[in-house]
Amino acid sequence: MRDLAPQALGIAAWGLMTGVAMVKSGMGFYASVVMTLLVFAGSSQLAAIPLIVAGAPAWVILATGFCVNLRFVVFSLHLRPYLIHLPLWRRLGHGYMTADVSYVLFTKRFKQPGETPEARLAQEAYLAGNDGLNWFSWVTSSLIGVTLANGIPPAWGLGFAGILCLLGIQCSLASSRMRILSSLVAGAAAVAAYALPLKLNIVVAIAAAVILCLTVERVRGVK
Amino acid sequence: MSELSNGTDAWTLAVIVGLAAVTVITRSFFFLSDASWHLPHWAQRGLQYAPIAALSAVVVPEIVMQQGQLIHTLQDARLYAAAVGAAVYFWRRDVLITIVLGMAVYLPLHLGWCW
Numbered sequence: 112m113r114d115l116a117p118q119a120l121g122i123a124a125w126g127l128m129t130g131v132a133m134v135k136s137g138m139g140f141y142a143s144v145v146m147t148l149l150v151f152a153g154s155s156q157l158a159a160i161p162l163i164v165a166g167a168p169a170w171v172i173l174a175t176g177f178c179v180n181l182r183f184v185v186f187s188l189h190l191r192p193y194l195i196h197l198p199l200w201r202r203l204g205h206g207y208m209t210a211d212v213s214y215v216l217f218t219k220r221f222k223q224p225g226e227t228p229e230a231r232l233a234q235e236a237y238l239a240g241n242d243g244l245n246w247f248s249w250v251t252s253s254l255i256g257v258t259l260a261n262g263i264p265p266a267w268g269l270g271f272a273g274i275l276c277l278l279g280i281q282c283s284l285a286s287s288r289m290r291i292l293s294s295l296v297a298g299a300a301a302v303a304a305y306a307l308p309l310k311l312n313i314v315v316a317i318a319a320a321v322i323l324c325l326t327v328e329r330v331r332g333v334k
Numbered sequence: 335m336s337e338l339s340n341g342t343d344a345w346t347l348a349v350i351v352g353l354a355a356v357t358v359i360t361r362s363f364f365f366l367s368d369a370s371w372h373l374p375h376w377a378q379r380g381l382q383y384a385p386i387a388a389l390s391a392v393v394v395p396e397i398v399m400q401q402g403q404l405i406h407t408l409q410d411a412r413l414y415a416a417a418v419g420a421a422v423y424f425w426r427r428d429v430l431i432t433i434v435l436g437m438a439v440y441l442p443l444h445l446g447w448c449w
Contacts (some may be wrong), residue, residue: 117430142346149354159353169349176353180360182388187364189381195368206362215385268444274396275419275436279429281389282420290386297387298394305395316391317384324383
């Protein structure tokens, strides 16, 4: 939790603006509250709202949410060896609760899954602590945002604090030249492919960066 | 459903529940089955690069694009805030200071000069 505490402010600012943005884009008050409590995924919430308001078919909305959340599928593949010893409902609980920031902090802190039951329990506790704090700061600030929606002008741009938070985490991951390459390729590809529907530019950018880095590794024989 | 009449109906609630299910499924995708299964080597290497790529893919368009177009001006508060934020991170290695100083650059430029 101590590792997540500095990020909590950025998460809270982002949650606040997401709450404001939900109501400002035409969601009713109760629907916004229910969405905050259940969906717990800012990017898919914000992507789905214009479609809900426009009355798009349910499958399009759910498919959009799935694509925006595809990065979590990658995270779950990475987290699998750390959590697969747990019973199903606890795996699902951890999966549901683990969003971007707590995933990044967890895999940065624990490079390898625990070998002993004690080590695994300690890792699980670390994950749950971060997830709890992340959930609390996100949900409370979103609900405050929903409530205050008419008082805070979006023109202030407070949501940018969330981007700065992600940027700081991105910098903390830039620990090798290959990772910096991955970051540059993904950024450029996400801009170049921005016109794709359903936020697919993010998926394309991740795929392009990973494939290019693996190719460079193979050609140069790194590790 | 009268208490939910504020722009909310059963269809909207059903879609929201569906989106919550999507959150659970995507975040737990590879722990749904516990059948023994090993990750191929290339995928393990690929996971080295995926998280930073995902963050970059979300962050960079938010800094250099406006309404779906690449910006063609240097008078944009986000550019300076992001540059200062990244520089401060590599100087102090602290995400909170990155956010605070980044916003300290962003808000005056954005609200004062409307960049």
